[in-house]
Amino acid sequence: MIKVGILGATGYAGIEVVRLLTAHPEAEIVRVVSQSFVGQKISDVYQNLKGICDLCCTALDVDDIAGSCDLVFTALPHGASKTVIPSLYEKGLKIVDLSGDFRYNDPVVYEKWYGEPHSAPEVLKESVYGLCEIHRDEIKTHRLIGNPGCxxxxxxxxxxxxxxxxxxxxxxxxxxxxxxxxxxxxxxxxxxxxxxxxxxxxxxxxxxxxxxxxxxxxxxxxxxxxxxxxxxxxxxxxxxxxxxxxxxxxxxxxxxxxxxxxxxxxxxxxxxxxxxxxxxxxxxxxxxxxxxxxxxxxxxxxxxxxxxxxxxxxLIKGAAGQAVQNMNLICGIDEGTGLRAAGMYL
The missing domain is CATH 3.30.360.10 (Dihydrodipicolinate Reductase; domain 2)
Structure with missing residues (x-):
């Protein structure tokens, strides 16, 4: 089982990661991090999860995350990820980042479009753009994935x-x-x-x-x-x-x-x-x-x-679903695991 933590679990993208992983046969959610709802069950914040995922939201503790998780999804606001991810990466974790902070090949391009310098350019060099259908082979060999925007x-x-x-x-x-x-x-x-x-x-x-x-x-x-x-x-x-x-x-x-x-x-x-x-x-x-x-x-x-x-x-292929697809790739399991459900026509 892949032990997973989700940072920013109560945003729309983060909660979709939670929802998808509750039905994933090879992943176990062990941490849900949300600064806004510390101490509350995630199933009280999103009551569709009652009896399915009743974990309590915790504050971010890098050492705790590193000690309990194999992989983390960072569904944090743009700008926040680049301050948190270097410490997580240094501890050997696999990371799928849903923000824009690690999607670029050139930090100068990031600075131009986000209006501030990239604070972790050396870590940015270690990331790969996580569009699975285009960069599949690269994704499989990296620990840090910049999950594309929708x-x-x-x-x-x-x-x-x-x-x-x-x-x-x-x-x-x-x-x-x-x-x-x-x-x-x-x-x-x-x-x-x-x-x-x-x-x-x-x-x-x-x-x-x-x-x-x-x-x-x-x-x-x-x-x-x-x-x-x-x-x-x-x-x-x-x-x-x-x-x-x-x-x-x-x-x-x-x-x-x-x-x-x-x-x-x-x-x-x-x-x-x-x-x-x-x-x-x-x-x-x-x-x-x-x-x-x-x-x-x-x-x-x-x-x-x-x-x-x-x-x-x-929220799925444009965020959480693609993030899970990336997780499957970097963890060496069937790429479509947990993602093959048909859409909701109505």
Missing amino acids: YTTCSIMGLAPLAAAKIVDTKNLIIDAKSGVTGAGRSASLPNIFCEVNESLKAYKVATHRHTSEIEQELSILSGEDIVLSFTPHLVPMQRGIFATCYANLTKKMTTGEVLDIYKEFYKSEEFVRIYDEGSLPEIKHVAGSNYVGIGVVVDPRLNRAVVVSCIDN
Whole structure:
């Protein structure tokens, strides 16, 4: 059994890690850390866990975590992880970090997008970007995984086959993405309360969203050239889901069927990726509550442009599910363990 601790267990991503691991046959939750609910049972904070996980929330104690856990998930706010993880890493723990602190290959890029220097650049060098379908072999050999963001997972996976095949104009990539409100986390915030979100749709952080940098990093690696793209996120009145519509101008005449063949070949061995047949496109309902990615493609022959639709559940494949997938990889067990449930259509 893998003995697991979850830091930041009472946030939306953290509690999804808890929920998934309660049904995982090879993991045992031994610590749930939450500064806001110290001394309270996690099943009192989230009563859906009553009788399933009744552990008490504790304050962070690095020595206790190191002495009791084999692996930790750090579902802490951006900026907090980089102050905590060096001590955990030094003690030999396996770590899957759900914040943005260990997702970058270059600390200068982190500083540019997060507005502060990275306080642990040497530890950052030891991390690997945890997009399992792209970096599986690297993940297996590392102890520190920077679990990707939700927008990034959806967008990168939507465009990865085109970037790798080098058949698109990389100077004119556009991603129009929508997120459910849980993507903003559990903390109270006026723009995210019910009356502000319901019956509305809004763009935010236009041309400045941090996830842009992750998407550019990974697509640049796949294409072999530096990519700068346009990414616009939107908030929609739903709880779960990321829906990204990606636009890429093709560099040669191709049909929808030909582009879909590239996608099917690229993802042919990927259990959690569903490539939709021509004439069909994914919807949030098809993936909500699951670790699956839905991808569909249409080529607009008038513009010779590929329009790619990519969908995930932001809390599962975009956070907790992918984190568990990473845990499975770095612990040497079947990658899909605990993650094969179908989504919640209703």
